[in-house]
Amino acid sequence: MKKIIYILFILPVLVLSQESISGIILEANEKNERLALVGANVYWLNTDIGTVTDVDGRFALSYSKQYTKLVISYVGFKTDTITITKQKTIEHWLQPTDNLDEITVTTRKLATRKSYLQAQNVLTVSSDELLKAACCNLSESFETNPSIDVNFADAVTGTRQIKMLGLTSPYILITTENIPSIRGASQAFGLSFIPGTWVESIQITKGAGSVVNGFESIAGQINTELVKPATDDKLFVNAYAGINGRYELNTHINQNISNKWSTGLYVHGNLRDQKFDRNNDSFLDVPLKQQINLMNRLQYTNGEKGIVSFINLRYLNDNTQAGQLDFDPSRDRGTTIFWGSEIDTERFEVATKLGYVNPDIPWRSLGVQTAFSSHKQESYFGLNTYDITHNSLYANAIYNSIISDSRHKIKTGVSYTYDHYDEFVNSNDFVRTETSVGGFFEYSHDNLELFNLTAGIRIDYHNLLGTFITPRVHVRYSPWLKSAFRASFGRGKRSANIFAENQKLFATSRNIIINDVGGNIYGLDPEIAWNYGVSYLQGFNLFGKKADITLDYYKTDFKNQVVVDYENPQEVSFYNLEGKSYANSFQVEFNYNPFGGIDLRAAYKYYEVKTDYRSGRLTRPLTPKHRFFANVGYKTKLTEQGSQWKFDATFNWLGEQRFSSTATNPMQYQLPDQTPTVSTLNTQLTKVFSAKFEIYIGGENITNVRQPNPILGTDDPFGSNFDTTFVYGPIFGSMYYAGLRYRIE
Amino acid sequence: MLIGSITFAQSKNTKATTEVDGVCEMCKARIEKACLNTKGVKYAKWDVKTHQLSLIFDERKTNLKTVEENILAAGHDVKETKATDEAYAKVHHCCKYRDEDVKNDHTEE
Numbered sequence: 001m002k003k004i005i006y007i008l009f010i011l012p013v014l015v016l017s018q019e020s021i022s023g024i025i026l027e028a029n030e031k032n033e034r035l036a037l038v039g040a041n042v043y044w045l046n047t048d049i050g051t052v053t054d055v056d057g058r059f060a061l062s063y064s065k066q067y068t069k070l071v072i073s074y075v076g077f078k079t080d081t082i083t084i085t086k087q088k089t090i091e092h093w094l095q096p097t098d099n100l101d102e103i104t105v106t107t108r109k110l111a112t113r114k115s116y117l118q119a120q121n122v123l124t125v126s127s128d129e130l131l132k133a134a135c136c137n138l139s140e141s142f143e144t145n146p147s148i149d150v151n152f153a154d155a156v157t158g159t160r161q162i163k164m165l166g167l168t169s170p171y172i173l174i175t176t177e178n179i180p181s182i183r184g185a186s187q188a189f190g191l192s193f194i195p196g197t198w199v200e201s202i203q204i205t206k207g208a209g210s211v212v213n214g215f216e217s218i219a220g221q222i223n224t225e226l227v228k229p230a231t232d233d234k235l236f237v238n239a240y241a242g243i244n245g246r247y248e249l250n251t252h253i254n255q256n257i258s259n260k261w262s263t264g265l266y267v268h269g270n271l272r273d274q275k276f277d278r279n280n281d282s283f284l285d286v287p288l289k290q291q292i293n294l295m296n297r298l299q300y301t302n303g304e305k306g307i308v309s310f311i312n313l314r315y316l317n318d319n320t321q322a323g324q325l326d327f328d329p330s331r332d333r334g335t336t337i338f339w340g341s342e343i344d345t346e347r348f349e350v351a352t353k354l355g356y357v358n359p360d361i362p363w364r365s366l367g368v369q370t371a372f373s374s375h376k377q378e379s380y381f382g383l384n385t386y387d388i389t390h391n392s393l394y395a396n397a398i399y400n401s402i403i404s405d406s407r408h409k410i411k412t413g414v415s416y417t418y419d420h421y422d423e424f425v426n427s428n429d430f431v432r433t434e435t436s437v438g439g440f441f442e443y444s445h446d447n448l449e450l451f452n453l454t455a456g457i458r459i460d461y462h463n464l465l466g467t468f469i470t471p472r473v474h475v476r477y478s479p480w481l482k483s484a485f486r487a488s489f490g491r492g493k494r495s496a497n498i499f500a501e502n503q504k505l506f507a508t509s510r511n512i513i514i515n516d517v518g519g520n521i522y523g524l525d526p527e528i529a530w531n532y533g534v535s536y537l538q539g540f541n542l543f544g545k546k547a548d549i550t551l552d553y554y555k556t557d558f559k560n561q562v563v564v565d566y567e568n569p570q571e572v573s574f575y576n577l578e579g580k581s582y583a584n585s586f587q588v589e590f591n592y593n594p595f596g597g598i599d600l601r602a603a604y605k606y607y608e609v610k611t612d613y614r615s616g617r618l619t620r621p622l623t624p625k626h627r628f629f630a631n632v633g634y635k636t637k638l639t640e641q642g643s644q645w646k647f648d649a650t651f652n653w654l655g656e657q658r659f660s661s662t663a664t665n666p667m668q669y670q671l672p673d674q675t676p677t678v679s680t681l682n683t684q685l686t687k688v689f690s691a692k693f694e695i696y697i698g699g700e701n702i703t704n705v706r707q708p709n710p711i712l713g714t715d716d717p718f719g720s721n722f723d724t725t726f727v728y729g730p731i732f733g734s735m736y737y738a739g740l741r742y743r744i745e
Numbered sequence: 746m747l748i749g750s751i752t753f754a755q756s757k758n759t760k761a762t763t764e765v766d767g768v769c770e771m772c773k774a775r776i777e778k779a780c781l782n783t784k785g786v787k788y789a790k791w792d793v794k795t796h797q798l799s800l801i802f803d804e805r806k807t808n809l810k811t812v813e814e815n816i817l818a819a820g821h822d823v824k825e826t827k828a829t830d831e832a833y834a835k836v837h838h839c840c841k842y843r844d845e846d847v848k849n850d851h852t853e854e
Contacts, residue, residue: 041824043824043825047825050825071764073762073763073764073824077762078762078795078797079762079764079795079796079797360758360760361758361801362788362790362801363787363788402787402788404787405781405786405787405788406781406787406788406789407781447778448774448777448778448781449771449774449775449778
């Protein structure tokens, strides 16, 4: 009897185990030839039941309903897991392993990401974050980012200036795809020459940064990755209109020419031709502007050989007109009837990039970049004339490899730069040529869990700065989960482009004085600074949801600086630092997702930026000691049709800022010591209809905050007290805009 | 002689791929570290999503089996071979890749 029961129990098992599944495994190839894979492993997931394919690539394997995942693997090929729901004959093509690291697109990513793993303090700003402000160009892309401060440079040209760690953009190395781009002649307006839609992502590195891209960076590095023909939308159109009379149109057309070549044409145009003088000071609140900006990219990708190459061509033409409402350039230029200004810029750029990754040895790679740019600006500000031509050549070669294993990486290479400046300031010519040749070596160690370190050094020979060494070191330590302690130090050295970087001085009646002789750069010495920083990032769960907090402290200590002294209201003088100049910054930032779709970000910053002027140690003008920042973003769930609502609001509060001294001015042209505090609120609403089409509306400064008298001496613009540099807040007041985006992927 | 030397010429940069079970970035670090701590392994990359481990090692110094043994010792299953319970017990509780709940926790990332 017992035996019969046993048989009854065993019988079904035997019956089932007799079921089997068979098939053939083939090698995927371009010609779709049927190449059998011999000896491939075929097995049921999480079981011991498996086999290998025979000489014809065939296999047979026992089957049962409980087995649903069949794994097929073979050395040199991607492992596939296929779902089997019923007994059938299987034919499967296995893909050879691609050795180039593939870009993995994650489905749900944060707009701004902080790394727990890198040694450097890097923030990656994705295109999602960039869409939070209808940013028309790069200078407006940082509005939702507390690490970067954006303010107006002056009250007439509408130029926005960015600051990091309390220092202005000349102290930040700004690169486009790792090629230094916003420098020299383009320092003042260059950020407005990169349209926002061209930007794929931005990497912001606080502190010294890497030695690979040169010796100039002091406060940090900002790298912009542009959209790429192979991955950008086939067609993309963005149209924008603002009530301040600004219209923008962006068009991207990308095409794959073959399976290796693709090309993209990016066209940007903007126009602002309406005159506004809301504060009735007889001056335009926003300048008139027209810009045409073209880029053509050619991309070559050969995965088998491990080659990626880009060729970029760019052309820009920008015309800005600012000044008094009734100023007519053709009639009033060079006269004292009305004050006006025109800035005409033409820029041409060619850049090439070649990257080679050894397909057999993925850690060995070589990159070569070259870039040539020619930048020509002709401008006048009232009776001041300023013209600059800057031709620049940049070449950099980087070799990557490892020492013993991939935890020890090295980067080494050489770079060459050539810059020729030809400037015409009122009636004086200033000409200089700078060349440098340098070599760099960077070692990075990653123990894969708790600790990593990047230490770099470069040595450069520069015709005006001499021969010098630039060391930069970053470390990260994560003693517990979701934590990262970071520390860095590094040195930076640069020549100050006193006129190009301080063009706002031309929109004043100040006399320009260079107070030093004997230095190599227009009589002045190179700027040298050390930057030290520590930061702590901690991720945690708050009420079961993800949150993180970051504390940063950075210190920049100038050994020499070209001091720009506005303390005498009749002049602006440049001289070498005697004494101390430093910028200390502290920042605390908190990010939180309280529930699905909502992102909160809040930050507080404290700055202490002081310089020993000839009149004593003072806080640098127009640098707030305290800043508070808050951003809230909300997204509804993406529906099946791909529609979604997105809402975003950013609040900014700036504490009091010091005005440079106006004590020697007549009473009516004197300003208080400090500015009032300023707070602004920006919002944006986007309706995504589908993956193809979306519209957005937004408001900047919706509480309509305005600086009452942004220009000093408007009653007599050609008199000795005219000054447009005392700007601390919005001039135009509230501004609303609307736009649309259309894409075909 | 010549034939012999060709046959026995072992590659300094031998490639191999295998499948290792795991769920997260912490697993990734543990798996890659176990590989790289094997003398002769130059490169190890494990993909969280596909569970694919790509290796490059010096064949004169090590072989795939040794590397796999080290991964098993670190507590991660290699293909159909299970790590011992002792080794698996050492894996951090949030990386218990055999646990369905832990797997589900990581699916959205």
